[in-house]
Amino acid sequence: MDVPQNVTWGIQVPWTYNSPVIWKKVNWLTGLLLLIASYGMVGIGWVWPTLFPIYQVSAIVGIIVIALGYAHHLAHLT
Known part of the structure; x- marks a missing residue:
């Protein structure tokens, strides 16, 4: 969830590259949503595969x- 600006990981669009604050x-938010x-996915896989x-x-x-x-x-x- 806290990855520094790079060319490999993260949401890489012009808006996030232009600002370290927007990147962070x-x-x-993306990391939090992926965690949730x-x-x-675990619940659905168990209950309704x-x-x-x-x-x-x-x-x-x-x-x-x-x-x-x-x-x-x-x-x-x-």
Whole structure:
């Protein structure tokens, strides 16, 4: 959740590269969402295994959309 700016890990879009503060906020939120989603994956895998692939893809796409939207929002605050 606290990864320094680099070219390998993290949400790498122009908005996060332009500001270390935006980089830190967006990657912290993304890490938190991935942690929560992983607990959900364990629960879904135990209780309803046939739903797991749908949940997994939905969670990943949702997290990406939220992270990009948050980065865009932070970059365009006035």
